[in-house]
């Protein structure tokens with residue numbers, strides 16, 4: 001029996017994690033992640049990249065995935081793509097008080113592909129928007145291809161849990177106007193199954209997640225404080 005789409009995605013994320021662990025700096029990421037690489041193709045020849053591309057190719061060979069090959073390739077090879085968070089949400093089994101959803105069930109695999117593809121499309125759109133609007137972008141997104149260290153000594157651990165949400169009111173801070181298509185992305189009406197905010201990015205090579213539009217994030221997100229964080233974490237994780 002051929003592996004499920006879920007198993008292939010989990011394999012890809014595991015390889016991605018190993019490669020991040022092996023990369024010591026941004027030049028390592030650039031070599032291992034072809035999409036991040038701007039100056040040379042030598043990195044594609046490294047063993048690290050080969051493993052990654054093989055895992056990606058196995059994923060893209062799943063029936064139906066080839067139609068979305070370009071989108072999935074670009075997004076999944078982007079160092080800021082929140083692959084670990086997607087593994088823990090969309091691709092995670094769901095256990096409730098009276099129900100259990102096994103994400104390995106064959107009929108769920110096309111849904112997982114749809115959800116991943118939609119998220120990847122949204123992620124790439126936001127990446128492009130933030131290139132055009134650099135003042136909107138978190139400083140953790142490197143404009144100069146250098147790694148920017150995650151901040152330390154703050155109460156927020158950057159776990160990303162508070163951004164595992166189906167939507168947030170798209171109210172910008174005073175003086176800011178969002179691109180019109182951000183409303184649906186923020187409010188959760190664009191994706192069929194929004195389990196985490198598509199503006200949440202992963203810091204390359206770390207377990208940290210951050211808001212990609214931190215300087216202009218919506219007013220309700222700006223008001224989320226340490227007490228809200230404690231309450232959110234006390235109430236347990238969704239998955």
Ligand code: SF4
Pocket residue numbers: 155156157158159160161162163229230232233
């Ligand atoms: S505010 Fe709390 S839940 Fe949100 S990322 Fe920070 S530590 Fe995690």
Ligand code: SF4
Pocket residue numbers: 162163165168197198199200201210211212213214217218221
């Ligand atoms: S806009 Fe930023 S802070 Fe608000 S939910 Fe999305 S990622 Fe989190």
